[in-house]
Each structure stands twice: as structure tokens, then as C-alpha cells.
Amino acid sequence: MVALRAEGEQVGGPALRYMNRLSDFFFVASRWVNDHGDAEVLWVPGQNR
Structure with missing residues (x-):
């Protein structure tokens, strides 16, 4: 979708x-x-493991 927008194509809201929600689903599923x-x-911003 980013490539489409970079080429001047319109991508609807x-x-x-939908793609944002789909990526959320794949994150939780993984x-x-x-x-x-x-x-x-647990990831804590600003700290190393």
C-alpha cells in the first residue's frame, strides 16, 4: 500500500x-x-534486555 501511494495511486481509508487491523491480528496471533x-x-521502552 505504501508503494501504491508512492506511485501516486489512491488508497482508500x-x-x-483494514490493513492496520490485520497487522494487529497477526501480531497477537504470533x-x-x-x-x-x-x-x-516484556518490552520496556528505553531499557535493554
């Missing part, structure tokens, strides 16, 4: 919102698949 999030390291 509903399509952008955490669930990764041991249901139990082994995840």
Missing part, C-alpha cells in the same frame, strides 16, 4: 484501516503461537 505469550520478554 477503509483499506488502510505471540499466541509463540507459547501463548508465556515465554515472551
Whole structure:
């Protein structure tokens, strides 16, 4: 979608919102698949692991 916009194509608001929600879904799904999030390291802004 970014490439389309860079080439001057119009991308509608509903399509952008859909892609945003889809990326949220994939993020949450990937955490669930990764041991249901139990082994995840909590990210804290400004700190290193």
C-alpha cells in the first residue's frame, strides 16, 4: 500500500484501516503461537534486555 501511494495511486481509508487491523491480528496471533505469550520478554521502552 505504501508503494501504491508512492506511485501516486489512491488508497482508500477503509483499506488502510483494514490493513492496520490485520497487522494487529497477526501480531497477537504470533505471540499466541509463540507459547501463548508465556515465554515472551516484556518490552520496556528505553531499557535493554
